[in-house]
Amino acid sequence: MATTTILRPTPAQLAWQKGGLGVFFHVGVNTFAGKEWSDGTIPAADFAPTDLDADEWVRTAQQLGAAYVVLTAKHHDGFCLWPTATTDYSVASSPWRDGAGDVVQEVADACRRHGLGLGLYLSPWDRNAECYEDPERYDAFYLAQLRELCTHYGELVELWFDGAGSAGREYDWTAIGELIAELQPTAMVFNMGPATIRWVGNEDGLAADPCHYVTDSTDLNNYDADVIDIGDQRYLPPECDVSLRRGWFWQPGDEPKSLEHLLAIHDRSIGLGANLLLNIPPDRRGRIDPADLARVHELRDALHARFGNGQPATLTAAAAGIEAELSEALRFDHVEIREDVSAGQRVRAHRVVLADGTVLAAGGTIGVRRLHRLAEPVTADRLRIEIDGEDPVIEAVIVHDATGAPAPALPGDYRAPTEAPDA
Numbered sequence: 001m002a003t004t005t006i007l008r009p010t011p012a013q014l015a016w017q018k019g020g021l022g023v024f025f026h027v028g029v030n031t032f033a034g035k036e037w038s039d040g041t042i043p044a045a046d047f048a049p050t051d052l053d054a055d056e057w058v059r060t061a062q063q064l065g066a067a068y069v070v071l072t073a074k075h076h077d078g079f080c081l082w083p084t085a086t087t088d089y090s091v092a093s094s095p096w097r098d099g100a101g102d103v104v105q106e107v108a109d110a111c112r113r114h115g116l117g118l119g120l121y122l123s124p125w126d127r128n129a130e131c132y133e134d135p136e137r138y139d140a141f142y143l144a145q146l147r148e149l150c151t152h153y154g155e156l157v158e159l160w161f162d163g164a165g166s167a168g169r170e171y172d173w174t175a176i177g178e179l180i181a182e183l184q185p186t187a188m189v190f191n192m193g194p195a196t197i198r199w200v201g202n203e204d205g206l207a208a209d210p211c212h213y214v215t216d217s218t219d220l221n222n223y224d225a226d227v228i229d230i231g232d233q234r235y236l237p238p239e240c241d242v243s244l245r246r247g248w249f250w251q252p253g254d255e256p257k258s259l260e261h262l263l264a265i266h267d268r269s270i271g272l273g274a275n276l277l278l279n280i281p282p283d284r285r286g287r288i289d290p291a292d293l294a295r296v297h298e299l300r301d302a303l304h305a306r307f308g309n310g311q312p313a314t315l316t317a318a319a320a321g322i323e324a325e326l327s328e329a330l331r332f333d334h335v336e337i338r339e340d341v342s343a344g345q346r347v348r349a350h351r352v353v354l355a356d357g358t359v360l361a362a363g364g365t366i367g368v369r370r371l372h373r374l375a376e377p378v379t380a381d382r383l384r385i386e387i388d389g390e391d392p393v394i395e396a397v398i399v400h401d402a403t404g405a406p407a408p409a410l411p412g413d414y415r416a417p418t419e420a421p422d423a
């Protein structure tokens, strides 16, 4: 790193990071057209879920341990899932609930019932709005939509601004930032304009080590940790987005990823100190597809089997790190470490070492949580965590015995082939 300046998270950023897991819901006219992207011409009348149950969506997220959800209030096609005053291209023009429904409201209510935070995706690129080609008019239109979302649904934990389709287009990020500061000052802002969190750089749900919380840019093409200009640095922790299925929208014939693949995504996002936003797309009934639901429950059970019975160690400071003392000699095959990043991310490198000097695991970032899966189970009553970094604070070391629990292949390549959207 070129600097010793250590930037701190805001309390809202830290709370969001500690939450760790979010669930994405992509639903809209695309769901009924078998498309990933559409061009704004699919009739609003095609939005016709027969049995929409937002409570089931949010309950499913909660069962998986999510802290928040993010709903596509408007995708690139411009169709709005709430009865906006800005356009007729919305649920108000659909047969669903006789045009009197509001998906955003139903999800917001379910979030309140289940204690999850609500996030909303409002695509800047809008392929339906007739004013889109006139930047001044569109900026006003977009701000009006954002104002509706920021005023009618209670507290928002995240606003998702997707960059797709917007290359070369500058939106009025100053006004957007002012509106958010006024109406939803603690909402995380994803990746554009007044961003407070950033995209991890792929749609496979995979972070890498090191996982920097401080960067100079959300533009990953320009990101180079060695040439950071101190003045431009920002605390921008990453969110890894990925779909349970191949597509973001539910499509017939698509299937959920394997349990092993999902566990690998978990370990390489949450387990590397990043957030994970896992998309579980409602189907044409407006329900979670039974195959998806079964896979989500398998994932929940597997995570519980691996991490549900952790044993925390008692920590004491040592020369180059900390000593972690267990209540007795325990068998374990995973080590979880949590850094207190409230005064900034400080650990640059670390090693997990047994009393006899055997190095069990090593890495760069610890961050809000780091999971090490050991090649072999060990039995020990103490560990040393050796740390390189500036005044690092470790808040927890937890050992887990996941004997017999499903786990991803070690190592494995879990990148998905990329494909252009079909519109």
Ligand code: FUL
Pocket (backbone or CB within 6 Å): 036, 037, 162, 163, 164, 241, 248
């Ligand atoms: C992308 C979009 O183009 C996809 O349709 C999806 O919404 C994904 C999360 O972000 O940029």
